[in-house]
Every structure is written in structure tokens, then in C-alpha cells.
Amino acid sequence: AFAQEVPTGDAAAGAKVFAKCAACHVVANPAGEVLAGKAGKTGPNLYGMPGRVAGTYPEFKYGESIVALGATGFAWNEADFVAYVADPAKFLKDKLGDTKAKSKMAFKLAKEEDAKNVYAFIASLSPAPAAADAAATEGEAAPASD
Helix, strand or coil, X not given: CCCCCCCCCCHHHHHHHHHHCXXXXXXXXXCCCEEECCCCCCCCCCCCCXXXXXXXCCCCCCCHHHHHHHHCCCECCXXXXXXXXXXXXXXXXXXXXXXXXXXXXXXXXXXXXXXXXXXXXXXXXXXCCCCHHHHHHHCCCCCCCC
């Protein structure tokens, strides 16, 4: 059985919406090939973001609040991504229970459909998330093999 979440959005539609994200973000694989965007470095590389612990992309200087969220073990999934991009600061305040939480991401992608499509697009360019945690909770799920 597949233990990972399957995005509900349309990756092709998300590719168009990603143009709004590309000013700050890039999707580039470990070999350095740019899969989407240009050279956005204001925000972290989104390659492998689905399933990744928040605030942990190497060598990116994150804000304190998202690092604090990641320290709780929080990892990105579609529902949380959609809520985050709709209002990053509010999301962090709610998740951390901290009214002073801040986000360095000022951009908001309010339309849920657009956010789901962008998530599907990023997921389509990323490796499958490590299914270890999900497999442990699924019970009979077999380990994923690449």
C-alpha cells in the first residue's frame, strides 16, 4: 500500500500559478537543475517540500517562527500548505499558539484551488516523501522501494 498523500490539485494548472511564487522560490534538484522558477532565493528551494519538516531546507535563513514549528516535528502536507500560503503569519500564530509569531513570507495565495494546484505541481517535481512515519501509522504498509 502507498502510505503517502496524493495531492488533490492539478499539477499542470499549478505550473501556471507557480509563476507567482517564482519571484522568491525555485524548485531545483540536488544536482542543481532548475525544474521550476528561475533563481528565486528570497524563499527556500521548494524541491522536496511535501513531507519535509518545516524550516529545514539546508543553508536557508528561515524566520524564527517557522524554525520553531519545524522543531515540533511538523512536516508539510497539502492541507497545511494550503492554509499556510493563504496567510503565513496567521498560520504560524495558530500552529504555535503564539500571537507574536511572524512569517518572512509576505505573499498570500488566497484561492484554495490555486494553492492545491501549486502543491500538486511542487509534489510532481519532488521525490516521493520518506514514507517511514506514514508507514508506521498505516500498520500493514510495506516500505516504499525506489
